Amino acid sequence: MKGKLYTKRMLNTLQSIQARAARVISGAYRATSRAALDVETFLLPIEQQIWKHNSYTVVRLLSSKNIAATSGFQTNTAQPTVADKTRRHTSSWQKVYNDITSMRTKNYDRQEQIPCFLTPPWRQGPTTYIDATAQEARARHDKEHVKEYSLSIYTDGSGIEGEIGSAALCPLTQQARSVHMGSDTESTVYAAELQGISLALQIAQEYASRNGARRDVAIYTDNQAAVWSIAKAEGRSGAYILADIARQVRELQDNGRTVTVRWIPAHVGIPGNEAVDKAAKEATGWREDGRRSLPADAPPQLFTIRSTVKRWCSIQAERAWIAKWRKDTKGRATYRHTPTPTKKVLRLHEGLTKRESALLVQLRTEKIGLNDFLFARRVPDVTSPRCDCGARRQTVAHILLHCSKRRHLRDRIFANLSGRDNIRTILGTPQLATKAIEYVEQTQILGQNRDRRREDDS
Known part of the structure; x- marks a missing residue:
């Protein structure tokens, strides 16, 4: 296996294991194709799972500074020549x-670096507060705002129309700063929230350099995750922004200033919060009248957030699954109901018993105990694909739509x-699918249903 990700034999073994598990989960017949089983149970095929998890591992390794030594591969290298390959x-x-x-x-190679620790664990960071309820947070904000002894700065991050923006606003100094963090394939709203706090600290540093009278800096954000991240010194997503925040906080503290970061609820009528929310959206190029404008400038440091690369890897794996499913020649009965693999297929099984769920899968895959399927599989005692109503083939579509013998039922x-x-509507909507299960059971057309009813009667 030297130089290979996996062998065909290994792949086939893993696919067999997943197919066996999927049959146990779904109650499908053994004749059901692996591709159809994956779609019916919404299980990512093994080949795509291997690619996704390998990609996740590489993405994680890329966030390490010692990547070449720990992983055995190099980045930013030219494509090898034929001589190099030999x-x-x-x-x-x-x-x-x-x-x-x-x-x-x-921007793949400009992924963020995430160290174990951003600062020494004993460092004294900013004071952080997250009140138990939105009402308490609003009341605390209003009480402190009336006292007018803090330099209050509001921050926000926003994602709109696939773009990410960040802003900070200080009502006292009438200063506002905003940056464009790129698209949502490179950055996240969480990273923009952290960037907003960094912008707020820049405003605070400028205020301190002018010997501003207010010694306390109060930063307000409506994102609790950002507050928690600042409170801890561990490395995590957005580490390069967190490191910049830690540096600015330390400089303000050395200058005799105290820094507090508080959570406030969003969209509750706090003027500063509402204004900075609009500024963060406008940083993406969005405008209230619906027109697009140029976005704000990018920050001096801008790296691709690891979670966005992982999300991209997941999307690529699903796209590969979709493309493979559309080209596959097996499982076409399921394809007619679900041409694109989707998690929505699982909603059809909500509220069903295990037996009912298995029957639904058999109806959708058309691998079911009807004469047409049993005759094709050469099952003993099944001598014809005909229906007992006289039709030439006893199929799922015939039983559910056309069988004259069962029309009244x-x-x-x-x-x-x-x-x-x-x-497709019958087997693709929860209400009609439930009715189809009830109908098939009452016809007693399937051997397992007849056997079950005999057991119930005895």
Whole structure:
């Protein structure tokens, strides 16, 4: 396996294990294809799972400063020539890295570095407060605002139309700062919230350099995760911004200033919070009248957030699954109901028993104990694919839509429900799917249902 990510034999073994688990979960027939099982249970296929988890590992390694020594691959290297390929072995991790960079060329190597600790654990950071309720936080803010002894600065981060913006606003000095953090494929609202706090500290430092009278700096943010991150010294996503925040806090403290970061609820009518919310949105280029404008400038330091790269890897894995599912020649009965794999398929099973859920999967895959399927599988004692009503083939569509022998039962159960004449609608909507299960059970057309009823009667 030298230089390979996995062998075909290993892949087939893992696929068999997942298929076996999916059959146990869903109650599907063994004849159901692996591709259909994955879609019906919304399980990412093994091949895509391997790629995604390998990519996650590479992304995590990229956040380490000692990446070359710990992982055995190099970044920012030119494509090897034919001579290079014959001289040196390409590691599995290098192959994964090269695969990702060939697909994602924008800012991949500018991913953030996340150290174990940003500052010494004993450092004295800013004081942080998160009140138990929004009412308490609002009351505390209003009480402190009336006293007018703190330099109050409001911050916010915003994501709108795929762009991320950050802003800070100081009503006392009438100063406002905003930056554009890039698209949501590079940054997050959480990182923008941290950047807003960094901007607020810049305003506070300018105020201190002018010997401003207010010695206490009060920074207000409506993001609790940002407050928690500042309170701890551990490395985490947004580490480069957190390090900048720690540096600015230390400089203010050395200058005799105290720094407090408080959580306040959003959209409750606090003027400073409402104003900075608009400023953060406008930093993305958004305007209230619907027109687009130029975004604000980027901050001096801007790195791709690790979580956005992981999200991109997950999206790529799902796209590969979709493309493979559309080209597959197996599981076409399921494809007619679910042409694109989606988690929504699981909603069909909400409120169903295990037996009912298994029956629904069998109906959707058309691998079910009806004569057409059993005859094709050469099951003993099944000598014809015909239905007992005289139709040539006893299929799922025939039983649910056309069987003349069971028309009265079908009319009674489905009544006048909209969509009862469309097989995709019947097996694709929760209400009609439940009716279809009830109908099939009452027909006693399946052997397992007849056996179960005999057991109940005895």
